[in-house]
Amino acid sequence: xxxxxxxxxxxVLSVLLIATGAAQLLKRxxxxxxxxxxxxxxRINAWWVMVAVMAxxxxxxxxxxxxxxxxxxxxxLREFLTLTNTAAADHWALTAAVFIVLPLQYLAVxxxxxxxxxxxxxxxxxxxMPILSTLRGQxxxxxxxVSEAQWALMIAVFCVSHVPALLSLKIPDYExxxxxxxxxxxxxxxxxxxxxxxxxxxxxxRKIAPNLSPSKTxxxxxxxxxxxxxLGAALFWITPFSVLQAFALSLVITLMGFLGGxxxxxIKRDRGVKDWGHLIxxxxxxxxxxxxxxxxxxxxxxxxxFYWDLH
Amino acid sequence: xxxxxxxxAALIVGFAHVVxxxxxxWDGIAPIPGQRIYFANHNSHGxxxxxxxxxxxxxxxxxxxVAGADYWLTSKLKSFIGKDVxxxxxxxxxxxxxxxxxxxQMSAALKEGDSxxxxxxxxxNTGQARLLPFKSGLFHLATANxxxxxxxxxxENLNRVMPKGALVPIPLICTVTFxxxxxxxxxxxxxxxxxxxxxxxxxxxxxxxx
Numbered sequence: 001x002x003x004x005x006x007x008x009x010x011x012v013l014s015v016l017l018i019a020t021g022a023a024q025l026l027k028r029x030x031x032x033x034x035x036x037x038x039x040x041x042x043r044i045n046a047w048w049v050m051v052a053v054m055a056x057x058x059x060x061x062x063x064x065x066x067x068x069x070x071x072x073x074x075x076x077l078r079e080f081l082t083l084t085n086t087a088a089a090d091h092w093a094l095t096a097a098v099f100i101v102l103p104l105q106y107l108a109v110x111x112x113x114x115x116x117x118x119x120x121x122x123x124x125x126x127x128x129m130p131i132l133s134t135l136r137g138q139x140x141x142x143x144x145x146v147s148e149a150q151w152a153l154m155i156a157v158f159c160v161s162h163v164p165a166l167l168s169l170k171i172p173d174y175e176x177x178x179x180x181x182x183x184x185x186x187x188x189x190x191x192x193x194x195x196x197x198x199x200x201x202x203x204x205x206r207k208i209a210p211n212l213s214p215s216k217t218x219x220x221x222x223x224x225x226x227x228x229x230x231l232g233a234a235l236f237w238i239t240p241f242s243v244l245q246a247f248a249l250s251l252v253i254t255l256m257g258f259l260g261g262x263x264x265x266x267i268k269r270d271r272g273v274k275d276w277g278h279l280i281x282x283x284x285x286x287x288x289x290x291x292x293x294x295x296x297x298x299x300x301x302x303x304x305x306f307y308w309d310l311h
Numbered sequence: 312x313x314x315x316x317x318x319x320a321a322l323i324v325g326f327a328h329v330v331x332x333x334x335x336x337w338d339g340i341a342p343i344p345g346q347r348i349y350f351a352n353h354n355s356h357g358x359x360x361x362x363x364x365x366x367x368x369x370x371x372x373x374x375x376x377v378a379g380a381d382y383w384l385t386s387k388l389k390s391f392i393g394k395d396v397x398x399x400x401x402x403x404x405x406x407x408x409x410x411x412x413x414x415x416q417m418s419a420a421l422k423e424g425d426s427x428x429x430x431x432x433x434x435x436n437t438g439q440a441r442l443l444p445f446k447s448g449l450f451h452l453a454t455a456n457x458x459x460x461x462x463x464x465x466x467e468n469l470n471r472v473m474p475k476g477a478l479v480p481i482p483l484i485c486t487v488t489f490x491x492x493x494x495x496x497x498x499x500x501x502x503x504x505x506x507x508x509x510x511x512x513x514x515x516x517x518x519x520x521x
Contacts, residue, residue: 078332078482088474094481272518277484278334 004238005058008183012051019044042282050280050289054186058179063110065182066164070106075286076156076294077102079276083267084148089138093129093149101125102157109161112168114311121158126150155264155294156287162297169301169309171240180238184246185253185300188232189292192254193261196224213265216258225254240308249303253296260295264288312372316395323396327357327364331472331485335365338515339491340462342367346426347492348461349374350449352442352512353430354470356382357480359397361466362428365487372398375420377413377429379404400427414451421456428464431508437475441516445505453495453504460492463508465515488515 023041030037057068077098086094101121108117130146166181200220208218232250236243264287268276277285287294305311312320327333335342351362359376366374380401383393393399400420403409417427429452431445453461468485490511495504 074482075332078484081481082468082484086471088471088477091474091477091481095477095479098481099479277332279332 004180008238009055012187016044016048016051019047039282044282046280046282058183062164062167062179065167065179066106066110069160069164070102072286072290073102073106073157073160074098075277075279076160076290077152079285079287080152080156081149083271083273083276084145084152085141086145086149087138087141089136090133090145090149092135093132093146096132097125097129097149097153097157101153105157105161106164109165109168114165114168117161117165121153125153129153159294159298160290162301163293165301166297166304169305170311171304171308172310174240174308177238181304184232184235184239185297186293187235188228188250189253189257189296191231192224192228192257193292194224195227196220196258199223199227209262209265212262212269216262221258225251225258228254249300252303253300254292256296256299257292261291263295264291312398313395316391319392319396323360323392324364327360330480330482331361331469332482333361333364333485333487336486336488338488340460340489342370342489344369346373346421346424346459348421348449348452348456348459349426349428349464349489350431350461350508350512351428351464351466351487352516353432353435354437354466355435355473357469357473358430358466359399359428361469361485361487362464363397370426373424374426374428375400377402377417377427381405404433413448414455417448417452418455421459427452431505435475437470442509442513445509447501447505449508450495450501450504457495459494461494461508462492463490463512463515464488465490465512467517490515 023037023044026037027034027041032038053068057064060067081094105117105120108120129149133142133146133149163182163185166185167178169178169181171178196216197220199222200215200217203219203223204217206218207214208216208221229247229250232254233243233247236246239246241249264276268274275284276287279285280289283289349362351358359378363371363374363376376397376399378393378399378401380403383389383399383401393401400416402413402416403411404413417429420427429449431449432443433446433448434443436443449461465488466485467488468483471481472483472485473480493507493511499507
């Protein structure tokens with residue numbers, strides 16, 4: 001476990017070093033005033049921070065990872081609620097969402113209590129939050145308000161919590177190694193985002209969703225998903241999967257990640273914003289960075305649970 | 312500033328960051344040192360905390376909020392926060408009972424080189440209107456201090472974080488937008504100046520959509 005962790009950290013750091021070096025070269029050629037290069041540098045710098053935070057959480061173990069994703073959920077929920085139409089009448093429902101639902105969800109994830117965390121938000125929060133919203137008797141936009149609040153919880157808390165939930169899977173001959181499942185998911189999905197961007201910049205011609213996300217191209221999509229899936233296949237040795245299984249799972253999660261990006265982009269366009277937030281320089285908000293993980297994590301979790309977990 | 316006031320200030324600023332991830336947008340003026348009269352929309356008791364939080368440190372501790380003594384002197388804690396932490400210029404809003412003139416008090420603070428944060432609506436706006444009609448204090452202050460920049464500041468979303476009567480804040484991203492500075496024009500009357508100030512502030516508010 002520790003040997004693997006150090007090798008993987010070494011690989012990730014080398015990739016970051018190469019990216020930083022390449023960005024410096026581009027800066028010399030393209031000039032420091034080039035906005036694309038400035039954004040690229042900001043993105044890479046933010047990756048250094050994100051990798052450092054993830055590494056610290058991994059070293060701290062399962063509790064560290066659960067706490068890290070709980071914090072991510074808090075930040076994502078803060079961003080999502082900002083764009084909703086929730087009113088003062090929803091204040092109790094939203095207070096409960098942030099200060100009761102979110103901590104309970106992560107507590108259950110930390111305890112590995114599948115029977116609770118897999119239904120708490122889709123069933124209990126789903127039914128109880130609109131009840132709290134009726135208390136003030138304000139009916140204006142009621143369905144819009146409660147739907148948006150439920151969506152905020154599903155996206156920012158429920159889906160995100162399925163990343164640390166991978167820790168509670170019981171896979172034969174894989175005890176104590178579940179952190180690598182998280183590593184696998186995040187590295188494959190995030191590198192797919194990066195590779196789609198790179199392939200798109202290099203070869204991109206045919207726009208794939210001009211209304212939702214004008215920068216996404218067919219060439220970027222295919223190149224990104226295939227190369228990220230090959231990377232996933234190459235990481236099979238840290239997973240309970242065979243090479244082929246690792247490739248197939250990577251295809252599924254990168255595709256989900258891509259589609260998730262489109263969905264979240266549609267929401268942003270409708271709300272008239274470019275980014276969900278501003279806290280991750282060059283990337284935007286937490287949801288901007290997490291959107292593909294949000295859509296792939298629950299699916300990855302359930303496929304692995306269905307085929308590999310002892311239950 | 313005492314140590315306890317310093318710690319309290321750091322805690323309040325930290326709390327504001329966690330709940331609102333507040334960001335200052337400098338749209339027409341740069342965050343460089345300089346004496347200013349900031350005027351902002353008023354929806355919540357936390358309004359000046361947000362303005363204060365996004366100001367760079369060098370500006371923050373010289374920016375004094377102007378607030379109603381009737382609210383900030385009613386308990387020991389409020390008085391500590393109002394006087395010791397924020398160094399507020401506390402004015403008596405009741406014109407029948409007051410012993411000192413608010414404009415004189417504010418001008419005295421400006422004479423010492425401090426900046427002011429004030430809320431010309433005079434009271435918290437808890438209704439649907441974007442802005443309440445401005446009170447005349449801003450005009451009298453501008454007349455008495457014609458050489459100081461007057462900066463509109465729009466605070467967005469804090470009214471949703473903590474609606475009237477709420478006990479717990481919910482986390483939402485807030486922004487504080489600083490607009491281009493204005494001054495009283497030669498011969499400009501009270502109504503014209505206040506209308507110009509209102510529209511300068513209104514222009515900073517983002518559009519709302521469902």
